[in-house]
Amino acid sequence: MITKAVRLYGKNDLRLESFELPPIREDEILARVVSDSLCMSSYKATSQGADHKRVHNDVAENPIIIGHEFCGEIVEVGEKWKSEFKPGQKFSIQPALNYNGSLDAPGYSYPYIGGDATYIVIPHEVMELGCLLPYDGEAFFYGSLAEPMSCIVGGFHANYHTTGGSYVHDMGIKEGGCMAILAGAGPMGLGAIDYAVHNELRPRLLVVTDIDDARLARAKELFTPEQAAQCGVELIYLNTAATPDPVAALKELTGGEGYNDVFVFAPVRPVVEQGDAILAHDGCLNFFAGPTNPEFKAEFNFYNVHYAATHIVGTSGGNTDDMIESLQMMEKGLINPAAMITHVGGLNAVIETTLNLPKIPGGKKLIYTGIEMPLTAIADFAKLGETDPFFKGLAEICGRNKGLWSAEAEKYLLENKAQ
Structure with a gap:
């Protein structure tokens, strides 16, 4: 072969x-x-x-x-x-x-x-x-996203809470609690919102922060507060850059109690310290974002560690059970990690894309190995479609799906571009 x-x-x-x-x-x-x-x-x-x-x-x-x-x-x-x-x-x-x-x-x-x-x-x-x-799902690309999605699932499973007088850790987020996803409007943050809202173990309040209005608006379009409410979750989006006192504003949303679970999706010191400052009693901070600097540090309130039982965990990747859970939820249509994908290309685009990955904006770059196609942003399909019938078809399909990649888009691509 x-x-x-x-x-x-x-x-x-x-x-x-x-x-x-x-x-x-x-x-x-x-x-x-x-x-x-x-x-x-x-x-x-x-x-x-x-x-x-x-x-x-x-x-x-x-x-x-x-x-x-x-x-x-x-x-x-x-x-x-x-x-x-x-x-x-x-x-x-x-x-x-x-x-x-x-x-x-x-x-x-x-x-x-x-x-x-x-x-x-x-x-x-x-x-x-x-x-x-x-994997029994309709589209192959969901199977590709099972690995990054499993990292999110693993993060949620790694959080834990305690009961006074007991040394047993109750694993997972606090059901019916307050959760914050800080710097959460990027591709992995979108996956975390999706999982938090549609998983069996859900918070009652989910606050997602970012410092970019466009990213927050896109997240709100994909995961609306109305849809979250149908799952029993109050979903709020907050631009902390436009908020004079982000910590006070975040805590006010919880009635002053703070957050049981805080996920930090950017390796930025002020974001980590903000997460620490909004923890409730027995609050768990999950440092999800992987820093490239091995000397990365941030301050943590150890008075609260001692007297308020606050704690921190970090996860890197998910295990096989987390991947199986991701695949099963996608097969059932409970989550749709297509929101992570912003670019699509063929095998011929892999080298240049990989070598320049940190410089390319957007979310996940999806490759179909059996085709030739330059790496192309989904947002550019419509413009390219003005002169290229292939991209016009893709733009129309994605337009029917809130600008997201989909099983229909994959099928169209493979039928028209397969070698």
């Missing part, structure tokens, strides 16, 4: 190449990748090369396929797995394998498996660890 893939050879050395995959062994699976969502982690691996903890030292001689947020279809199943998996079955991958203590992961460490490829060989450890996840 000939595959076409983007491979990493060293620091900032990415190459789009065609090569032959080896025949699968009895404990492996051959699969076709349809979609991959580009992640900042791939940019970090690309910029660090062999210095990255998941990339092997001999990557120059044995290049790896990048991409770890992917979804596709099984093509051929080795004898060992024929009772569990079938050709034609859709799948998603949990890349955090933790196989025998190794940090190896698809998209970082393997020569024949990664999201930015047309065909891959799935190694035995993926199946043995339960990380090849069947």
Whole structure:
């Protein structure tokens, strides 16, 4: 089987190449990748090369396929797995394998498996660890978004609360409590709003802050207070940059009690300290945003830690159960992480996009590996459609879906652009 893939050879050395995959062994699976969502982690691996903890030292001689947020279809199943998996079955991958203590992961460490490829060989450890996840949703791109969505799910599960006199931690957000998502109108914040409103364990009050009116307006358009109210959640959007005293304003929304759960979605010291200042008794601050500076610090009120039982957690990624929960909620139509996606492109766009990911505004960049198409912002479809019938069709489809990517858009793209 000939595959076409983007491979990493060293620091900032990415190459789009065609090569032959080896025949699968009895404990492996051959699969076709349809979609991959580009992640900042791939940019970090690309910029660090062999210095990255998941990339092997001999990557120059044995290049790896990048991409770890992917979804596709099984093509051929080795004898060992024929009772569990079938050709034609859709799948998603949990890349955090933790196989025998190794940090190896698809998209970082393997020569024949990664999201930015047309065909891959799935190694035995993926199946043995339960990380090849069947997916029954309508669109492939949802399967790609299961990994970033699982990070949000994991964050919500990691929060905890306590009861006086007991040393048992009650895991998860406080049901019927007050929650704040600070700097929450970005792509991951939108996913968190969606999950907070539609998960079984919900707050009664959810306040989402940002410092950009346009981002807040877009978030409010996608997740309206009226829709949240139908789920029993009072949803409020607040521009803290336009508020003279953000801490006082935020606490006032809770009747002065503060917030049981606070999620910080930007690695910015004032935002972290703002989150600390609005915690209620036994309030849990989740530092969700991953800083690039290993010396990042912020002040925390330790008087409240001692006397008000406030506490802090941090999460990085989700586990397999979190991915399964994400997939199941998407299959049932309970959440729609399409709000994360702002750009779409083909395999030919991967190298330039990955190398420049921090400089490209917007949210998730979605790649369809079986097509050629420059990375294109969904917001630009209408303008391009004035001279290109293909983009005109895409613009019309997205226009019917609040400007979001959708199963209908994916189907149209694959029918008109597939190689």
